[in-house]
Amino acid sequence: xxxxxxxxxxxxxxxxxxxxxxxxxxxxxxxxxxxxxxxxxxxxxxxxxxxxxxxxxxxxxxxxxxxxxxxxxxxxxxxxxxxxxxxxxxxxxxxxxxxxxxxxxxxxxxxxxxxxxxxxxxxxxxxxxxxx
Amino acid sequence: xxxxxxxxxxxxxxxxxxxxxxxxxxxxxxxxxxxxxxxxxxxxxxxxxxxxxxxxxxxxxxxxxxxxxxxxxxxxxxxxxxxxxxxxxxxxxxxxxxxxxxxxxxxxxxxxxxxxxxxxxxxxxxxxxxxxxxxxxxxxxxxxxxxxxxxxxxxxxxxxxxxxxxxxxxxxxxxxxxxxxxxxxxxxxxxxxxx
Numbered sequence: 001x002x003x004x005x006x007x008x009x010x011x012x013x014x015x016x017x018x019x020x021x022x023x024x025x026x027x028x029x030x031x032x033x034x035x036x037x038x039x040x041x042x043x044x045x046x047x048x049x050x051x052x053x054x055x056x057x058x059x060x061x062x063x064x065x066x067x068x069x070x071x072x073x074x075x076x077x078x079x080x081x082x083x084x085x086x087x088x089x090x091x092x093x094x095x096x097x098x099x100x101x102x103x104x105x106x107x108x109x110x111x112x113x114x115x116x117x118x119x120x121x122x123x124x125x126x127x128x129x130x131x132x
Numbered sequence: 133x134x135x136x137x138x139x140x141x142x143x144x145x146x147x148x149x150x151x152x153x154x155x156x157x158x159x160x161x162x163x164x165x166x167x168x169x170x171x172x173x174x175x176x177x178x179x180x181x182x183x184x185x186x187x188x189x190x191x192x193x194x195x196x197x198x199x200x201x202x203x204x205x206x207x208x209x210x211x212x213x214x215x216x217x218x219x220x221x222x223x224x225x226x227x228x229x230x231x232x233x234x235x236x237x238x239x240x241x242x243x244x245x246x247x248x249x250x251x252x253x254x255x256x257x258x259x260x261x262x263x264x265x266x267x268x269x270x271x272x273x274x275x276x277x278x279x280x281x282x283x284x285x286x287x288x289x290x291x292x293x294x295x296x297x298x299x300x301x302x303x304x305x306x307x308x309x310x311x312x313x314x315x316x317x318x319x320x321x322x323x324x325x326x327x
Binding site: 057062078 | 138
């Protein structure tokens with residue numbers, strides 16, 4: 001009988017912990033969403049239903065979201081850049097272009113990943129004002 | 133971001149659906165791969181038109197099920213034989229989890245699809261304890277569809293800002309692991325009480 005009650009107590013504790021964890025999780029998700037919304041990350045028109053159509057082409061405001069592991073092929077597609085734009089702008093001579101990453105471009109150019117990323121972001125930013 | 137994760141994401145951009153196939157096959161089979169990050173990123177890439185959302189979902193669910201089934205099959209065919217050859221006695225807690233799985237195979241399979249590495253253990257235990265293949269595949273399919281589909285859609289919804297949420301989804305994984313461990317402990321204690 002003692003063992004039976006103890007098992008029930010353990011079950012209640014486990015369930016209590018699970019409920020608290022789920023509430024905390026929902027709270028965290030809500031806070032994170034609010035935080036991101038406040039920063040203007042999620043555009044006003046990007047509601048849950050409209051997002052079904054995708055975010056579409058990225059613009060100069062999204063240039064900072066590029067990362068070293070991204071390939072030129074993906075960047076060209078995501079920002080709708082002409083395939084040879086970054087190749088010319090950054091003087092890429094590697095035959096693997098556009099199927100190569102920014103990290104690999106940095107190694108080829110003999111610069112750090114951060115410097116390579118900065119060059120790519122600048123090139124994206126300069127493309128848009130000239131083509132708007 | 134770790135080098136391994138960066139390599140994984142680069143491979144995803146380079147080899148697209150082939151990379152998805154390999155990542156989700158091996159994550160279902162045995163490797164602890166950070167699939168929540170891969171799902172979020174794939175969803176985000178799909179929102180930018182780089183991936184097709186529905187093809188991605190089909191490849192992910194199919195590959196994950198194939199990995200799960202391989203684990204199940206290996207445990208079913210060779211699990212007990214291997215233990216016999218190695219003269220390993222099955223621990224009592226494994227026997228208890230087996231009994232629990234026999235009693236509630238569907239919910240156990242479905243819930244563990246949401247929790248990182250516990251699904252691998254569940255696949256092996258299901259094969260080991262002889263849970264029927266039909267039941268295993270049915271719940272595996274729905275579990276994978278809901279768990280992977282929801283994260284893929286989350287990435288699709290977040291779009292380019294998916295990277296701001298990876299930390300949060302990792303915390304979610306830890307919390308879910310805690311809940312599954314609590315349920316497993318309860319199953320063991322309850323079994324002990326009845327015997």
